[in-house]
Amino acid sequence: xxxxxxxxxxxxxxxxxxxxxxxxxxxxxxxxxxxxxxxxxxxxxxxxxxxxxxxxxxxxxxxxxxxxxxxxxxxxxxxxxxxxxxxxxxxxxxxxxxxxxxxxxxxxxxxxxxxxxxxxxxxxxxxxxxxxxxxxxxxxxxxxxxxxxxxxxxxxxxxxxxxxxxxxxxxxxxxxxxxxxxxxxxxxxxxxxxxxxxxxxxxxxxxxxxxxxxxxxxxxxxxxxxxxxxxxxxxxxxxxxxxxxxxxxxxxxxxxxxxxxxxxxxxxxxxxxxxxxxxxxxxxxxxxxxxxxxxxxxxxxxxxxxxxxxxxxxxxxxxxxxxxxxxxxxxxxxxxxxxxxxxxxxxxxxxxxxxxxxxxxxxxxxxxxxxxxxxxxxxxxxxxxxxxxxxxxxxxxxxxxxxxxxxxxxxxxxxxxxxxxxxxxxxxxxxxxxxxxxx
Numbered sequence: 001x002x003x004x005x006x007x008x009x010x011x012x013x014x015x016x017x018x019x020x021x022x023x024x025x026x027x028x029x030x031x032x033x034x035x036x037x038x039x040x041x042x043x044x045x046x047x048x049x050x051x052x053x054x055x056x057x058x059x060x061x062x063x064x065x066x067x068x069x070x071x072x073x074x075x076x077x078x079x080x081x082x083x084x085x086x087x088x089x090x091x092x093x094x095x096x097x098x099x100x101x102x103x104x105x106x107x108x109x110x111x112x113x114x115x116x117x118x119x120x121x122x123x124x125x126x127x128x129x130x131x132x133x134x135x136x137x138x139x140x141x142x143x144x145x146x147x148x149x150x151x152x153x154x155x156x157x158x159x160x161x162x163x164x165x166x167x168x169x170x171x172x173x174x175x176x177x178x179x180x181x182x183x184x185x186x187x188x189x190x191x192x193x194x195x196x197x198x199x200x201x202x203x204x205x206x207x208x209x210x211x212x213x214x215x216x217x218x219x220x221x222x223x224x225x226x227x228x229x230x231x232x233x234x235x236x237x238x239x240x241x242x243x244x245x246x247x248x249x250x251x252x253x254x255x256x257x258x259x260x261x262x263x264x265x266x267x268x269x270x271x272x273x274x275x276x277x278x279x280x281x282x283x284x285x286x287x288x289x290x291x292x293x294x295x296x297x298x299x300x301x302x303x304x305x306x307x308x309x310x311x312x313x314x315x316x317x318x319x320x321x322x323x324x325x326x327x328x329x330x331x332x333x334x335x336x337x338x339x340x341x342x343x344x345x346x347x348x349x350x351x352x353x354x355x356x357x358x359x360x361x362x363x364x365x366x367x368x369x370x371x372x373x374x375x376x377x378x379x380x381x382x383x384x385x386x387x388x389x390x391x392x393x394x395x396x397x398x399x400x401x402x403x404x405x406x407x408x409x410x411x412x413x414x415x416x417x418x419x420x421x422x423x424x425x426x427x428x429x430x431x432x433x434x435x436x437x438x439x
Contacts, residue, residue, distance in 0.1 A: 003119040004028040008038040008052035035059040044311045047076045048119045054082045077118045135306035149176030157271040159300030161422045162349030165271040173227040182226035190235030190423025204256035220253045227267040234274035245289045303344040338369045345398035399434045
């Protein structure tokens with residue numbers, strides 16, 4: 001685990017020297033030169049330790065700390081840097097909950113030792129993998145996961161395509177699998193041809209049909225003891241819904257071509273971007289199946305409705321690429337503003353693709369607006385968005401995103417649907433709704 005330190009220091013000499021020393025010691029360091037930038041950064045990233053000067057150009061370090069406490073957010077340990085004459089203020093901060101302070105001129109080696117000791121006492125980074133976001137909505141979902149994991153009730157996750165439904169399902173699985181030994185099996189119901197879906201779900205015996213040269217376990221058997229995630233459950237053909245209901249009720253499956261019931265012990269998590277209740281009313285989805293999978297409901301908001309998560313996710317994606325050995329990338333202030341203004345019709349998946357493309361194509365370690373949005377020009381500003389209704393603006397963005405995906409896949413519908421994480425039927429419906437040519 002590489003611990004990340006927030007350094008809040010406006011003095012160019014002390015700030016640069018301490019940043020360099022922290023990185024030399026193996027820490028990742030983000031430096032903020034005033035309280036306003038620091039407050040925004042602390043809301044977007046998780047830090048192991050914060051080192052802050054008490055005297056900042058805009059507000060005092062004490063005021064910053066009190067403001068953060070007033071927000072009722074969990075704070076990492078704070079170490080304050082103070083002059084000799086401000087020790088009383090430092091002691092007051094300790095009473096408020098700060099961890100420690102050092103006085104100028106301070107011994108850098110001793111400060112590093114304090115930081116390292118705090119980092120070593122913290123939990124390993126594995127727990128951070130289950131973090132879903134810093135927005136109120138995602139923190140609420142994350143807070144429910146331990147209780148849901150203990151209950152093993154069926155869970156239905158709803159939300160737009162690309163909003164992060166599978167990430168929620170994986171986090172739920174991880175919450176109930178502390179040792180990481182049980183399987184998590186995911187299958188997109190809308191991406192499997194109708195004539196193969198029964199075999200995919202339940203498996204088949206040797207000789208069950210032409211080409212079945214050996215027996216094969218279906219996803220129910222593969223997930224035995226763990227979690228089965230059925231994505232886009234609303235795309236399940238009506239003929240398969242009754243068979244799926246029986247398998248869920250009996251907790252047993254019969255392979256295609258077989259006669260023996262095979263018991264399975266699974267946690268069932270389903271996801272959809274459809275309104276399943278409306279589908280039930282219209283006869284497109286079985287009511288008994290709906291109530292069987294709809295014991296617990298989690299709704300994942302689209303990314304445009306949780307803007308706090310945009311830069312947090314962007315930093316997370318860039319950190320993951322750096323951890324794989326790639327050059328570390330950062331974002332300019334203009335790039336950060338552009339990311340937060342863009343409505344992200346493709347949600348988290350589009351944000352990830354945007355950053356991936358920029359990292360591959362940009363030669364600079366600093367990503368600007370042009371490197372992020374070169375294919376389609378910079379996103380509309382807030383003022384531009386006032387020139388058309390929000391629904392029209394979002395449709396324009398979705399149309400652009402689908403067109404870009406089609407271009408990347410040379411117009412192949414099946415490949416484009418797979419890239420977007422939706423079914424071919426859903427892609428056709430979107431193209432028809434957006435009045436996009438099918439050729």
